[in-house]
Amino acid sequence: MIPKVITRLSKRSPFISALALSRLDWLDSLLCPTLHLSRSYSSPTMSLLESAKKAAAFRAVDECVKDKDVVGVGSGSTVVYAVERLAERVQKEKLQLVCIPTSFQARQLIVENNLILGDLDRYPQLDVAIDGADELDNKFTAIKGGGGCLTQEKIVASCAKRFIIIADYTKDSQTLGEQYKKGVPIEVIPLSYVPVMQRIQTRFGGKVQLRMAKSKAGPVVTDNGNFILDWLFPESKFDWDSVNTQLNLMPGVVETGLFVNMAEKAYFGYSDGSVKEKAAEKK
Numbered sequence: 001m002i003p004k005v006i007t008r009l010s011k012r013s014p015f016i017s018a019l020a021l022s023r024l025d026w027l028d029s030l031l032c033p034t035l036h037l038s039r040s041y042s043s044p045t046m047s048l049l050e051s052a053k054k055a056a057a058f059r060a061v062d063e064c065v066k067d068k069d070v071v072g073v074g075s076g077s078t079v080v081y082a083v084e085r086l087a088e089r090v091q092k093e094k095l096q097l098v099c100i101p102t103s104f105q106a107r108q109l110i111v112e113n114n115l116i117l118g119d120l121d122r123y124p125q126l127d128v129a130i131d132g133a134d135e136l137d138n139k140f141t142a143i144k145g146g147g148g149c150l151t152q153e154k155i156v157a158s159c160a161k162r163f164i165i166i167a168d169y170t171k172d173s174q175t176l177g178e179q180y181k182k183g184v185p186i187e188v189i190p191l192s193y194v195p196v197m198q199r200i201q202t203r204f205g206g207k208v209q210l211r212m213a214k215s216k217a218g219p220v221v222t223d224n225g226n227f228i229l230d231w232l233f234p235e236s237k238f239d240w241d242s243v244n245t246q247l248n249l250m251p252g253v254v255e256t257g258l259f260v261n262m263a264e265k266a267y268f269g270y271s272d273g274s275v276k277e278k279a280a281e282k283k
């Protein structure tokens with residue numbers, strides 16, 4: 001009973017959900033000791049989000065992947081569930097799939113789950129790419145790169161006939177910046193990071209930060225040996241297509257985390273297991 005109430009609340013606002021959980025957890029444990037046990041050692045808010053991610057990932061894999069597909073495998077925490085489901089389907093349905101990774105993490109997931117690993121040299125055309133996102137707006141522009149893998153993710157997505165986003169409900173926004181507050185990630189060649197930071201701030205405003213590593217001194221270094229800038233853009237009506245082009249033309253910029261009109265469909269999971277599908281307008 002309690003989880004249902006929280007789920008309904010969490011659909012309206014993750015903040016309400018977190019608050020509700022902190023207040024109701026003691027009651028929950030009283031009424032549902034088994035449920036409480038299964039959550040031990042993980043924060044209740046996290047477990048709700050994890051269920052949401054899993055629901056989206058499973059639905060997307062079930063609906064978008066078919067036998068003999070070449071599948072792009074994105075990066076991040078939601079993709080972990082997508083790979084789990086791919087492996088399950090390969091086992092149960094004997095699907096023949098080739099998986100193309102978008103990062104070191106994706107490559108590891110593919111190998112650890114005994115899926116067939118491919119690359120763009122041998123499979124330059126993919127049937128479908130499935131990836132997470134940090135935020136998706138109503139015009140189907142996504143911010144990606146929270147995990148720093150945006151360049152390979154964009155290359156792989158651009159080679160796929162269908163690009164599918166999987167995410168929990170907190171990534172579903174009307175406009176960019178509504179929920180995701182960490183800005184637009186931009187991969188840059190290390191020696192260019194200061195001039196690029198200055199150019200972005202002068203041209204578009206806001207603040208640009210060099211992303212620093214958490215368990216290492218110094219900056220985050222991408223799978224391609226580059227740095228990541230996070231552009232905390234000001235509240236303004238941006239034409240993201242034009243911004244993306246302008247950023248990409250700055251010397252030193254390798255790629256941006258703006259995925260404009262690339263995704264065909266998004267699956268947003270909720271903690272009760274339901275999934276909202278959002279389709280892009282046909283081009």
Ligand SMILES: O=C(CO)[C@H](O)[C@H](O)COP(=O)(O)O
Binds near residue numbers: 150
């Ligand atoms: O773009 C990404 C990594 O570069 C991820 O897809 C994005 O950050 C979403 O990650 P998560 O599924 O962990 O929320």
